[in-house]
Amino acid sequence: MRRVDYTGDGLVESDLAASPYLQARAWVDDAVAASHEREDVPEPTAISVATVDPTGTPDVRTVLMRFFDERGPGFVTNLDSAKSRHLQANPRIAAALTWPSLYRAVRFRGTAELIAREEVEAYFDSRPYGSRLSAWASDQSSPAADRGELERRWQEVLERFPDTGSDHDVPVPDFWGGWRVVCDEVEFWAGRRNRLHDRILFRRTGDGDLADPGSWERLRLQP
DSSP, rough: OOOOOOOOOOOOGGGGSSSSHHHHHHHHHHHHHHHHTTTTSTTEEEEEEEEETSSSOOOEEEEEOOOOEHHHHEEETTTTHHHHHHHHOOOOEEEEEEGGTTEEEEEEEEEEOOOHHHHHHHHHHHHHHHHHHHHHHHHTOOOOOOOOHHHHHHHHHHHSSSOOOOOOOOSSOOOOEEEEEEEEEEEEEEGGGGGGGGGEEEESSOOTTTOOOEEEEEEEEEE
């Protein structure tokens, strides 16, 4: 059995930012910068998203965080996907950014809300051509007979929306959108030696956004 003693810098209250947004933003920026310099941070914005299905069973998957501002982290998806169906029935959600090689993680808990259509459209137009096509080609979370079915669907949308070099040559599907986590809690985990890790939790106490220090209480959790 392999054991690793974590040698991170930790996180102490004197170094903590005033709000959960500022602290999370700093760590995300650090991870993105590290991804350009080293190979052990390959997807710095990969975020695990947990929902609850109609039977009450948790379900988790990893997507890419495509939005992050004072309102919370967000991601894009097919609005008929399993995760979207779960959130339409029960909007409670948890998500986590984890950077094992940096000995850091951020956990978000709260309620999911749909991202405004204009924000989704602006993001969609910034995607590579192939990624825009895949939004049309994939009936996300539905069964496929085989790989050939996916390839046939891809060819159909390739012919339907030829590459003209324009950001608008592939329209945003009506069934495609995004979800944002409106947070009630944000926890920062920093790995330390001997498993005596740092865990600092911001818990909502007011109606402000993630950048409003007055809307959050802060407490340290035992590891």
